[in-house]
Amino acid sequence: MAREMLRQGGRSARIQEAVHRTVQELLKRVDRSEITVPMIAEKAGVTPSTIYRRWGDLSELLADVAVARMRPIADPEDTGAMASDLETFMVQYAEEMSSKVGRAMMSDVLASTEGEAAARCCQYTYHHLETLRERAAARGETPFDINEAVDLVVAPIVYHILFRDREPTPDYCRSLVGRFLGSRAEFSRLV
Amino acid sequence: MAREMLRQGGRSARIQEAVHRTVQELLKRVDRSEITVPMIAEKAGVTPSTIYRRWGDLSELLADVAVARMRPIADPEDTGAMASDLETFMVQYAEEMSSKVGRAMMSDVLASTEGEAAARCCQYTYHHLETLRERAAARGETPFDINEAVDLVVAPIVYHILFRDREPTPDYCRSLVGRFLGSRAEFSRLV
DNA sequence: CACCTTAACGCAATTTTTTAGCGTTAGGCG
DNA sequence: CGCCTAACGCTAAAAAATTGCGTTAAGGTG
Numbered sequence: 001m002a003r004e005m006l007r008q009g010g011r012s013a014r015i016q017e018a019v020h021r022t023v024q025e026l027l028k029r030v031d032r033s034e035i036t037v038p039m040i041a042e043k044a045g046v047t048p049s050t051i052y053r054r055w056g057d058l059s060e061l062l063a064d065v066a067v068a069r070m071r072p073i074a075d076p077e078d079t080g081a082m083a084s085d086l087e088t089f090m091v092q093y094a095e096e097m098s099s100k101v102g103r104a105m106m107s108d109v110l111a112s113t114e115g116e117a118a119a120r121c122c123q124y125t126y127h128h129l130e131t132l133r134e135r136a137a138a139r140g141e142t143p144f145d146i147n148e149a150v151d152l153v154v155a156p157i158v159y160h161i162l163f164r165d166r167e168p169t170p171d172y173c174r175s176l177v178g179r180f181l182g183s184r185a186e187f188s189r190l191v
Numbered sequence: 192m193a194r195e196m197l198r199q200g201g202r203s204a205r206i207q208e209a210v211h212r213t214v215q216e217l218l219k220r221v222d223r224s225e226i227t228v229p230m231i232a233e234k235a236g237v238t239p240s241t242i243y244r245r246w247g248d249l250s251e252l253l254a255d256v257a258v259a260r261m262r263p264i265a266d267p268e269d270t271g272a273m274a275s276d277l278e279t280f281m282v283q284y285a286e287e288m289s290s291k292v293g294r295a296m297m298s299d300v301l302a303s304t305e306g307e308a309a310a311r312c313c314q315y316t317y318h319h320l321e322t323l324r325e326r327a328a329a330r331g332e333t334p335f336d337i338n339e340a341v342d343l344v345v346a347p348i349v350y351h352i353l354f355r356d357r358e359p360t361p362d363y364c365r366s367l368v369g370r371f372l373g374s375r376a377e378f379s380r381l382v
Numbered sequence: 383c384a385c386c387t388t389a390a391c392g393c394a395a396t397t398t399t400t401t402a403g404c405g406t407t408a409g410g411c412g
Numbered sequence: 413c414g415c416c417t418a419a420c421g422c423t424a425a426a427a428a429a430t431t432g433c434g435t436t437a438a439g440g441t442g
Contacts, residue, residue: 009438010437011390011391011436011437011438012390012438032304036428038427038428038429046391046392047391049391049429049430049431050390052430053390054390110298110302110353118354119356121354122356123356126356147357150347152342152347156341156342156343158353159342159346162301162309162353164309164313166338199409202409202419202420203419206419227398228399228400229398229400238420238421239399239400240402240420240422241420243399243401244401384441385440386440386442388437389437390436390437391434391435391436393432393435394431394432394433395431397428397431398430399427400425401424401427402423403423403425405421405422406420407420408417409416409417409419410415410416410418412414
């Protein structure tokens with residue numbers, strides 16, 4: 001799973017770059033069950049033993065690549081209000097994760113033995129929600145609770161993607177956000 | 192994935208039984224990354240080629256075993272009331288799934304390529320919830336909606352188990368059930 | 383800047399796993 | 413009882429994973 005490298009520059013970095021890029025390209029073309037370490041090694045121009053020594057096995061490499069792909073490159077879009085911010089973000093999240101590559105990424109991340117990859121990609125989601133929460137607070141809106149957002153919105157989406165028992169349509173995602181924010185309103189009305 | 196066997200009895204069934212049992216025993220002793228097909232074959236007294244032909248590869252076999260283990264053997268406990276029924280069931284569910292073997296089962300199920308295993312083990316949960324729902328209706332209680340129960344209670348538990356961002360303690364599970372039933376009460380109060 | 387240390391790599395031999403052909407065994411059915 | 417063939421065992425060949433050892437090149441030091 002790409003332990004923290006003692007040497008971060010030069011050849012080592014170039015190889016990581018080449019291998020990651022090769023894996024991503026392969027994931028687009030061939031089915032994941034067809035992908036092998038020697039195949040990746042050849043296309044990336046490295047020796048298989050290098051991959052084995054550095055990542056351990058194929059599943060760890062795939063998990064590493066998946067986490068790298070999930071690393072956020074930008075903050076979620078600012079739509080001007082908390083509700084629409086959450087809706088847009090979650091709809092987009094569901095779209096990305098329910099796609100073929102998204103599903104593959106989640107699968108790879110969860111297959112990683114240590115579970116460290118899962119925790120990290122979970123942090124990415126928390127970070128985005130935190131951004132939205134602070135943005136709402138800065139606007140003067142009463143900010144939402146992040147743990148509750150995960151329980152009421154993120155978790156259902158992820159569950160249905162993983163277990164394939166329901167399609168996470170945009171409408172469904174918006175209804176989740178609606179229920180989430182609605183439950184807060186009703187709660188505050190009752191106390 | 193153990194395609195529906197054309198021959199269900201006799202030798203074929205004995206081999207499936209032996210292989211399944213061997214896998215379960217191995218999962219208790221050795222780490223999953225150590226388990227190999229030849230290892231299972233030897234302990235089960237069959238040839239590796241039999242396993243490869245029947246299950247495809249190791250991950251499919253593990254998924255098949257996991258689904259078989261998750262197959263319900265009994266209905267959830269009847270505690271006399273819908274709320275306590277749900278609480279007991281979900282607390283027990285969280286305990287089983289967050290254990291080491293439970294996590295391994297979920298991981299194996301989700302790693303299965305076709306996702307057919309995931310859908311099936313998802314059906315088991317739905318079936319149990321359906322039992323609780325009918326039981327509640329028979330008592331005269333207003334039955335809960337199963338999809339909402341999945342979204343509000345099951346999904347968060349599963350999410351936290353998979354991503355290891357939170358421990359699904361009994362108290363936490365009960366609070367999920369409480370919020371779920373509470374949201375229904377508040378909703379009906381507002382209409 | 384030249385040198386030293388050693389992490390990380392390439393190569394190749396070995397081991398293990400996976401695949402595939404082919405004959406054999408034993409369910410299930412007429 | 414006897415036929416048909418799904419499913420198995422065995423074996424050989426192919427592919428993948430592991431390991432030892434020499435080589436390359438980061439990154440630090442005098």
